Amino acid sequence: MDLEKYPRVLIVTVNPLSTTSNNGKTYDSFFKGYPKERIAQLYFHREIPTSDVCENYYKISDEDIIKQFLSRSENLGRKVYRADKEERLIPEKINNKMKKSAIVRFIRSLFWLSLDFEKNGVKNWLDKFDPEIIFFCGGNANYLYNNVLMLSKKYNAKIVYYITDDYVLPYFSLNIFDLINRHWTQSVFKKMCKNSSLILTIGDKMSDVYKERYGLVSKKIMNLVQIKEKIILNNELKNNDLQFVYVGGLHSNRWKVLSFIGKSLERIEKKGFKGTLKVYSQHQPNEKILREINNKEYSRYCGSLDSEGVKKVLEESDVLVHVESFDRSSKKITCLSVSTKISEYMASANCILAVGPEDVASIEYLLETESGFVMNSMENEDLDNKIINIFQNPDKRVKYMENALLIAKKNHDIEVRRKEFQQDILNLKNLK
Known part of the structure; x- marks a missing residue:
């Protein structure tokens, strides 16, 4: 050289x-x-x-x-x-x-x-x-x-x-x-x-x-990110007992949206749809945030991960969660930024669920590229229906996963x- x-x-x-x-x-x-x-x-x-x-x-x-x-x-x-x-x-x-x-x-x-x-x-x-x-x-x-x-x-x-x-x-x-x-x-x-x-x-x-x-x-x-070739087949996807995973920071009030998702998983179990949310973040949150995230068996903070741990969790999960806060003070920072986790999620060839305002760049990116299920509301019924949609539509999950992988190859x-x-x-x- x-x-x-x-x-x-x-x-x-x-x-x-x-x-x-x-x-x-x-x-x-x-x-x-x-x-x-x-x-x-x-x-x-x-x-x-x-x-x-x-x-x-x-x-x-x-x-x-x-x-x-x-x-x-x-x-x-x-x-x-x-x-x-x-x-x-x-x-x-x-x-x-x-x-x-x-x-x-x-x-x-x-x-x-x-x-x-x-x-x-x-x-x-x-x-x-x-x-x-x-x-x-x-x-x-x-x-x-x-x-x-x-x-x-x-x-x-x-x-x-x-x-x-x-x-x-x-x-x-x-x-x-x-x-x-x-x-x-x-x-x-x-x-x-x-x-x-x-x-x-x-x-x-x-x-x-x-x-x-x-x-x-x-x-x-x-x-x-490193792109892996992965063929996604409908019969490989579970339609119940799904593991939702969030990997990333809890700052900018993202923890509030994660708590919102955990409560939704509790509600939809009564309709026959069982899912759990595991939250991984580099820094352990304070007691107040922990109380909000830890919701019985439906959502839980699970600690931090090294790089190999992140890869393993992304591969083994059913739904990867990305969230952005809806409050004005948080949006002023995240409005133009695409989260570093988005590319990793896309390259994993797993289903993505994003919850956040439609005018924040990370959410816009997933919407425009049709790379995941996107929710722009904090209404209980809207989120419940969106998550139930994930359980009921394996064909749509596959379509989003394939789109995400193509975008990862193109941009990341x-x-x-x-x-x-x-x-x-x-x-x-x-x-x-």
Whole structure:
């Protein structure tokens, strides 16, 4: 392999590359097969990376910023390895409560403005790697953007800017700190777009909306997955005692919709249709959410899964559940985003049930591609009838499963789409 033709890519993101967690898994799918010697990741979270796609990681977390502030240390952050253990100064329960406060998020952003890539440790690490391309996904971490632009200028590195969630479209709020944070993010977002050589989005809806509103030209790229050939036969499908499974985050009030599904399964059993919902999520929910999800034998939180566990559960389930919350505050984040789980669900060639508002991108995607049973209502009778429809219509289940597999091959095939992505990276190396 001619390593010199591959530009040195510095991945700058909030979360590390991962085999299990949302965005980290998406970045992992993009860079599989890229020479490890030509990749490094700088990230800003206490989490430890689990991906072997990269072997050169540098971490700066809240704890590192606090230590620097208290001790006035000349060093900032450290190199990390997959065998390391996560460090935590702030207990997880307290941290989760603090994240819900707009004023706390704003103060934290101000605190992070002290971030300085000229500090010992991180400066030496960056100088040694000397990036040619910076792959950046910053989300609403507005305090990172100007630092990334400075890195680009210092190392004469081109920027590939990836946008996965919307934090910039205007929306009404009575919370002044929410509005300040969003205005700040919008400002640095526009500057980042102006200085990027390639802009990527999570899907067609985001690309279309941003082109119309901001004049941005972008390419879509979603989570990439291994596609398996699978023939689906009607006589292989059970018509009762179905196992429904949800794998994903419980944030953005998704847990409320899962609780709603569990209650529906309890009601329809009286009509002769038996089903159970198993919920898997990386982080254990608090007591209140657990009480809502755990509904007798009809729905239950079953813990977290590693990458192999996810594959096994997806293969063995009868119906894969995706949910999006109907409340306005949750929709403002998820409106333009296609969940990383959608591609995995499609590639599994199993039946999909999606419950959520029709104007959220993940739900739109499944509707437009006819890839699953989709419910846009929170009315008990509507959901009961939709789930009963799954039990009674194996032909429709097969049709949706086949459609989903075709879409997975078209839009999410890791063998095809990562080659396109990595070729774009190679093309940037020679771009003047």
